Each structure stands twice: as structure tokens, then as C-alpha cells.
Amino acid sequence: MSDPQGAASDTTAPELLPKPSDVRGAAERLAGHAVETPLLRADALDELIGGRLLLKAEPLQRTGSFKFRGACNRLLQLDRATRQSGVVTYSSGNHAQAVAAAAKLVGVPAVIVMPRDAPEVKIAGTRRHGAEVVLYDRASEAREALGKRIADERGATLVKPYDDFNVIAGQGTVGHEIVSQCEAFGCRPDAVVVPAGGGGLMAGTSLAIADAWPETRLHTAEPQGYDDHAMSFEQGRRVGVSGAQGQSFCDALLAPKPGALTFPINVERVQSGVAVSDAEVGAAMRAAFLHLKLVVEPGGAVALAAVLAGKIATAGRTVVAVLSGGNVDPATFRVVLNQGDDPAAS
Amino acid sequence: MSDPQGAASDTTAPELLPKPSDVRGAAERLAGHAVETPLLRADALDELIGGRLLLKAEPLQRTGSFKFRGACNRLLQLDRATRQSGVVTYSSGNHAQAVAAAAKLVGVPAVIVMPRDAPEVKIAGTRRHGAEVVLYDRASEAREALGKRIADERGATLVKPYDDFNVIAGQGTVGHEIVSQCEAFGCRPDAVVVPAGGGGLMAGTSLAIADAWPETRLHTAEPQGYDDHAMSFEQGRRVGVSGAQGQSFCDALLAPKPGALTFPINVERVQSGVAVSDAEVGAAMRAAFLHLKLVVEPGGAVALAAVLAGKIATAGRTVVAVLSGGNVDPATFRVVLNQGDDPAAS
Numbered sequence: 001m002s003d004p005q006g007a008a009s010d011t012t013a014p015e016l017l018p019k020p021s022d023v024r025g026a027a028e029r030l031a032g033h034a035v036e037t038p039l040l041r042a043d044a045l046d047e048l049i050g051g052r053l054l055l056k057a058e059p060l061q062r063t064g065s066f067k068f069r070g071a072c073n074r075l076l077q078l079d080r081a082t083r084q085s086g087v088v089t090y091s092s093g094n095h096a097q098a099v100a101a102a103a104k105l106v107g108v109p110a111v112i113v114m115p116r117d118a119p120e121v122k123i124a125g126t127r128r129h130g131a132e133v134v135l136y137d138r139a140s141e142a143r144e145a146l147g148k149r150i151a152d153e154r155g156a157t158l159v160k161p162y163d164d165f166n167v168i169a170g171q172g173t174v175g176h177e178i179v180s181q182c183e184a185f186g187c188r189p190d191a192v193v194v195p196a197g198g199g200g201l202m203a204g205t206s207l208a209i210a211d212a213w214p215e216t217r218l219h220t221a222e223p224q225g226y227d228d229h230a231m232s233f234e235q236g237r238r239v240g241v242s243g244a245q246g247q248s249f250c251d252a253l254l255a256p257k258p259g260a261l262t263f264p265i266n267v268e269r270v271q272s273g274v275a276v277s278d279a280e281v282g283a284a285m286r287a288a289f290l291h292l293k294l295v296v297e298p299g300g301a302v303a304l305a306a307v308l309a310g311k312i313a314t315a316g317r318t319v320v321a322v323l324s325g326g327n328v329d330p331a332t333f334r335v336v337l338n339q340g341d342d343p344a345a346s
Numbered sequence: 347m348s349d350p351q352g353a354a355s356d357t358t359a360p361e362l363l364p365k366p367s368d369v370r371g372a373a374e375r376l377a378g379h380a381v382e383t384p385l386l387r388a389d390a391l392d393e394l395i396g397g398r399l400l401l402k403a404e405p406l407q408r409t410g411s412f413k414f415r416g417a418c419n420r421l422l423q424l425d426r427a428t429r430q431s432g433v434v435t436y437s438s439g440n441h442a443q444a445v446a447a448a449a450k451l452v453g454v455p456a457v458i459v460m461p462r463d464a465p466e467v468k469i470a471g472t473r474r475h476g477a478e479v480v481l482y483d484r485a486s487e488a489r490e491a492l493g494k495r496i497a498d499e500r501g502a503t504l505v506k507p508y509d510d511f512n513v514i515a516g517q518g519t520v521g522h523e524i525v526s527q528c529e530a531f532g533c534r535p536d537a538v539v540v541p542a543g544g545g546g547l548m549a550g551t552s553l554a555i556a557d558a559w560p561e562t563r564l565h566t567a568e569p570q571g572y573d574d575h576a577m578s579f580e581q582g583r584r585v586g587v588s589g590a591q592g593q594s595f596c597d598a599l600l601a602p603k604p605g606a607l608t609f610p611i612n613v614e615r616v617q618s619g620v621a622v623s624d625a626e627v628g629a630a631m632r633a634a635f636l637h638l639k640l641v642v643e644p645g646g647a648v649a650l651a652a653v654l655a656g657k658i659a660t661a662g663r664t665v666v667a668v669l670s671g672g673n674v675d676p677a678t679f680r681v682v683l684n685q686g687d688d689p690a691a692s
Contacts, residue, residue, distance in 0.1 A: 326639030
């Protein structure tokens with residue numbers, strides 16, 4: 001992240017970017033390690049949008065989010081020497097738990113740099129897998145610099161949360177599964193909507209989807225105030241947000257700028273980005289509770305929120321939205337349940 | 347239900363009881379209609395029990411509980427004349443929604459008799475599928491008599507919630523899927539634990555499990571005060587509870603006595619029944635929220651509660667517990683989330 005202002009070139013040598021074949025390789029590598037999560041649906045949601053809505057249920061993934069896919073694909077390919085010296089990462093919580101679980105699986109020591117105000121459920125989940133957790137102050141410290149310093153001190157390997165070839169390929173198995181699951185019942189979606197923080201999930205997913213279904217439209221979903229992908233797609237270059245528009249409660253999606261590796265992939269394949277309010281996210285979390293019986297965290301619900309809020313065309317169409325994670329504290333979930341009615345009740 | 351005191355014989359002519367082949371027939375009939383729900387697991391739960399725990403996730407079934415399986419298997423086999431005159435049923439809410447959805451699928455009018463104090467989420471779900479809902483007062487009216495009277499008046503067919511050949515066979519597809527899913531990864535469980543109200547889910551499931559795995563132990567789980575299956579297994583005959591021990595919050599499991607068709611099946615195959623407190627049920631619901639990201643209703647969580655409370659032997663063993671439904675009101679779920687800590691946190 002030597003380019004915090006986004007002033008440098010967005011061009012990345014094509015050989016440094018994963019291709020659809022790398023996503024297929026990741027799918028083979030993850031078989032037996034990652035869960036093939038189901039595509040869920042509910043009559044009430046179809047009626048609400050006047051179309052057909054399929055939800056990819058990544059809260060049911062190991063560690064409660066899609067992040068296990070990328071972390072596992074990355075760590076399974078470490079050579080023996082690198083495994084001994086361990087890995088370091090920084091994360092708001094889902095990549096943290098994913099690297100901790102994958103490190104335990106592979107037998108690698110892991111240090112995870114996490115913000116002090118991360119949800120307790122994410123900090124506890126990371127420690128449970130045996131990782132060493134280093135907490136930092138989001139306001140005064142730069143996590144990238146802290147992660148790099150620890151990696152240098154220990155001779156460990158830094159596993160970036162999204163700007164990494166094998167992490168992107170691993171996240172792409174979400175898209176790979178969407179394709180095979182939809183094809184199994186003879187369905188080709190008109191659109192696929194994916195939450196975006198640094199853009200790794202969309203980058204991997206778009207590789208798989210655009211390869212199989214070139215006509216399917218792809219959209220990122222982001223919290224209002226952190227819609228750096230939407231802005232970057234409009235301008236055709238990576239632009240960042242200040243984050244000063246107020247703290248969103250989508251703690252998983254606060255990356256201020258598309259990734260240097262993820263953006264060149266996404267800008268070629270994604271039609272547009274949409275932004276949703278915290279209220280729209282809460283309504284989506286309640287809809288998932290009532291009609292899917294699934295616990296979805298705020299950041300994991302932005303794609304469903306975009307669909308339910310009418311920000312993606314749905315009438316007579318088939319739309320897939322990725323529910324990217326379910327790691328939410330009980331206290332936050334209680335507040336959301338108390339905030340409003342079922343959007344599908346009217 | 348002409349035998350409310352349980353004084354009559356428990357013998358039922360064997361040809362009136364479904365067999366494993368009827369469960370296999372139901373599985374073929376339900377393909378494309380019912381969801382093949384996943385078997386979920388979590389490292390934290392395995393560590394907590396010192397064994398391997400697999401959870402059959404029926405909250406992800408259509409209408410949010412296993413009941414769709416039995417209702418759909420029953421209604422798909424109605425002849426043309428019967429379809430025209432419609433169906434009637436009585437239910438605390440899950441069978442209600444299931445019959446309503448299956449009736450809509452098959453194109454049959456449905457009247458559903460439900461208690462006035464059923465969870466709002468269940469009443470709304472039943473109405474959403476287009477069924478006519480008749481509310482009754484649980485304290486002063488007998489639902490069976492009311493259901494029979496409406497059926498007689500309208501010339502409609504009464505679809506009983508558990509004492510029905512094809513309903514039992516349909517619920518048995520839960521067990522059929524547990525067998526095929528476990529065999530797919532080379533696992534044979536030591537025990538399978540199943541929630542019991544009238545005993546239909548256990549009857550169908552036990553047909554499939556005992557046929558495939560005669561060594562696997564089967565246990566019912568029930569709320570304390572409504573443990574009529576546990577008592578009946580001990581005494582070798584159907585005995586009822588008064589329900590006067592206090593209202594359990596497991597609204598789905600308040601049937602006071604094992605069914606006349608379900609009990610002869612269960613008593614031949616089930617080892618024992620266990621009872622759990624509301625507090626143990628709440629802890630199980632929180633564990634499912636935190637570690638499975640699944641919304642489970644009180645009655646749906648009793649088998650998990652029995653396992654987590656140490657009432658089933660788990661050390662070094664593989665245990666399957668069925669999570670039978672997820673239809674719980676937000677207000678109830680908020681109270682449960684606020685009641686305690688994560689049982690797997692210590």
C-alpha cells in the first residue's frame with residue numbers, strides 16, 4: 001500500500017493476475033477442506049422482488065465467511081521453508097479467522113493484526129484456532145505497516161486479505177460453485193451481486209462467472225460512504241474514500257479503496273456498483289432471519305440489501321446475491337431484530 | 347384421537363405402518379420439491395463435546411421446518427376428487443405452513459386450525475401460502491375435534507400432523523438423507539438424536555436409520571414436562587403427560603402423548619428419550635447462532651440441547667442431531683440471545 005492516494009498507475013502486468021483456470025485449480029485444491037455452501041431461496045423473497053432470487057450462503061462456510069476459501073488456497077501452496085517461519089496478516093475479523101483456521105489446518109504458526117474494536121465474536125473465533133492476536137487502534141495505527149513490521153521481524157510471510165493472486169483465486173470458488181449449482185437446475189442468472197470491501201470476492205467470482213456466462217451482469221454492493229468500487233467503476237480508475245462520511249456498521253467492508261490486483265480484474269467484468277444504507281442492511285438481515293433462517297452479518301448482507309431495496313433490476317429476472325458472512329455479535333443482532341418489520345410482510 | 351387416556355391397545359396392524367421402502371419412495375417423490383438440507387458442523391462444537399457433531403439443518407427446508415417433507419409426500423398422493431374438495435389440518439404452526447405450501451404446490455384449497463397463541467411468524471407464514479387460517483383457544487378447545495368438524499362440514503380430507511402413513515414416510519426422508527450424506531464421506535454415526543412432539547419425525551427417521559445402520563443408537567429429545575416419549579419408552583406403552591408441569595417455550599413440541607402410528611415404529615427402534623430444560627434449549631439456540639450461523643426455533647433445538655448438556659454420550663463418538671425447524675419470532679430470539687453466554691466459549 002505504497003500508493004495511498006491512488007495516484008500511481010492502475011495497470012498490472014496480466015501475468016500477475018489470476019485467470020479462470022486458477023479458480024478451477026483452487027476449487028480442486030479446496031475440495032474436502034471448504035464447504036460447498038448451498039444456494040438458498042424463499043417464496044416470500046421471490047414474491048417481494050417479482051423475480052427469482054438465489055442466495056449463496058457463505059455464513060455456512062468454515063469460520064463463518066467466504067474468507068476461508070482464499071486463505072486456505074493460499075496457505076496450502078506455501079513451501080516447506082515458508083510454513084516453518086509462519087504467516088502474518090491484518091484483518092477486521094473474517095480474513096483473520098480464516099487465516100487462523102487455515103494455518104491450524106496446514107500446521108503453520110499465525111500472527112493476526114486486528115482492530116481493537118472488531119466484533120468480539122471475530123476476535124474470539126480467531127483465538128480459538130490458536131492464532132496469536134495483536135490488537136491495534138484503528139484511528140491511530142496503520143494495519144498494513146504494523147503487519148509488515150511483524151512479518152519482517154519474524155521472517156514470516158504476509159498474507160494480504162485481498163491483493164493476493166491465490167487469495168483471489170480461492171474466493172473465486174464462490175463463483176465457480178454458483179455456476180455449477182445453477183447449471184445443475186438449468187438456470188442462468190441475469191445478474192450476480194457481490195459484497196465488496198477490497199474487492200477480492202468479486203474479483204475471483206467475476207473470473208468464474210464471466211467465463212461461464214458472458215451475458216450475466218455483475219454488480220458490487222457496498223455500504224454508503226465506503227462505495228469506492230462504485231466510484232472507481234464510474235471513473236475507470238481506482239479512487240478512494242476518506243471514510244469520514246461516518247462509520248458504517250458493516251465492519252467487514254471498510255477498505256477505503258479497490259485493491260491494486262482486484263480492480264484490474266473487476267473493471268473488465270463488473271457493470272456497476274451500488275451503495276446501501278445501514279437501514280437497508282438491517283432490513284436485509286431481518287429478511288434473512290425470517291425467510292432464510294440464516295444469520296448474516298452487516299457486511300455480509302449488503303448484496304441482499306441492494307436487491308431488496310430495488311437498486312438492482314429484478315422484475316421477471318433471476319438474480320444471485322452472495323451472503324458473504326455471518327460473524328455478528330449477539331448484541332448487534334438483537335438491535336437489528338428490534339429495528340423494524342419484515343420487508344416481505346406487506 | 348378417541349383414546350385420550352392411553353388405555354386402549356398400542357398394537358397397530360403392521361400393514362398400516364410405513365416401511366423403509368416407503369421412505370425411499372417418498373425421497374423419490376420429493377426430489378425437486380423438498381430441499382436436500384446440509385449436514386453442518388463446527389470446530390467449536392466438536393471441541394465442546396469431545397467428539398464429532400453433525401447437525402441436519404431443517405431450518406433451511408422449505409417453510410422453515412422438516413414438516414414440508416411429510417405434508418408434500420401426503421398431498422402429492424391425493425387423488426383428483428380429493429384434491430378438489432381440499433384439505434384440513436390442525437397444527438401449532440410448522441405443519442400448518444407445510445400443508446399450506448404443499449397445498450399451493452399441488453393446487454388444493456387448505457384450511458388450517460392453529461392456536462391463537464402460535465408465534466406470529468408461523469401464522470403469517472401460513473397465510474402467505476394462501477391457506478385459510480382458523481384460530482382456536484388452546485385452553486378451551488380441542489384442535490382435533492375442531493379440525494374433524496371442519497373437514498366433515500366441507501367434505502375435505504383431514505391431514506393429521508403425525509399419525510399418518512404418508513406423513514411419516516415423508517418425514518423419514520430426513521433420515522434417508524442423513525444416511526446418504528454420512529456415507530458420502532465414509533462416516534457411520536454412533537447415535538442420532540431427534541426432536542419429538544407426536545413422534546412423526548423420529549418414526550420416519552428411525553425407519554431409514556435402523557435399516558441402514560442397525561448398530562446406531564436412536565434417541566428422542568423433548569422439553570421437560572412434555573417428555574411423553576421418554577416415559578413411554580421406559581414403560582413400553584404409550585403414556586401421556588398432563589402438560590400441567592408448566593408451558594414450555596418449545597411451542598412445536600407440546601403434543602401430550604406419542605402417536606398411535608408413530609409409537610409402534612419408535613418403540614421398536616429407539617433406545618431412549620431425554621428431556622431438556624428451557625435454559626438448555628436457549629443455550630443450544632445461542633450455540634447455533636454463534637457457531638452454525640443458523641436460526642433455530644426452541645422446539646427445533648432440543649436435540650442439540652440434549653447433546654450440549656451432556657445427556658447423550660459423545661466422547662470420541664460421532665453424533666448426528668436434527669435441528670428440526672427455525673420458525674421463531676424476532677422478539678423470542680432477542681430474549682434468547684440476551685440470556686447467556688456461548689457454551690463453547692469456556
